[in-house]
Amino acid sequence: MLKGQTVEVKKYMLDQWLKDYHWMIEQIRVGKMQDEVVKTIEYEGAKVANYGIEATLPKASGGTSDPVSYEASRRTQFYVKRVLRxxxxxxxxxxxxxxxxxxxxxxxxxxxxxxxxxxKIAEKMNVSEATVRRIRERILDDMLGKLL
Structure with a gap:
């Protein structure tokens, strides 16, 4: 799944991923748009003066103490991991x-x-929902059986 990890994909996992596929694609699309916005903004914290009287003043040590930027950073990291999944x-x-x-x-x-x-699929195919469910089961079997 992530770097160095291997996951044995089970039938119930594929079934859930198929149900969520459309939604995940939309989240990835939105995530890429948000990623572009974040890259253009890039909050780097306070700037440090190199010249003039401001350069002689004490500088902050360590990371930022701004709770808003910390929360934004935490959420961004969580969001990136989720989109990668x-x-x-x-x-x-x-x-x-x-x-x-x-x-x-x-x-x-x-x-x-x-x-x-x-x-909706059953209506489009003019068959029962049970038939569509059987077809979906065959799809899952095909997806599992031939790749492994």
Whole structure:
């Protein structure tokens, strides 16, 4: 998942990732936009004078004591880790998606990627929700079986 870690992907994990795929993609997109904003702002704390009378004054030692900047830094670090987990999960799903070969399975998979519910997919295919659930089970089996 993260550097140096290996995770054995289980069927229930893939199922949850498929349900969350559309949402994770949106979070990654928003995260990349926020990352660009953070890079342009880059709060570095107080500037230190190099010349003039201000250069002779005592300087702060250690890190910043500003609680607002500390909280912003903490939240940014947490957010970056979360987005990296989403990126890893999305890549796993995308790599395994090429193992799905049936026409109906591909149709269902793409609609799951788009965030459609089982009911909406069943309406589009003109089949029952139980049929869509069986197709989803075959998708999960294909994604697990052929890559491992």
């Amino acid at each position: 989403y990126v890893w999960k999305v890549k796993e799903i995308q790599e395994r998606a090429s193992n799905v070969i049936g026409e109906r399975e591909i149709f269902v998979l793409h609609h799951l990627f788009d965030g459609y519910s089982m009911r």
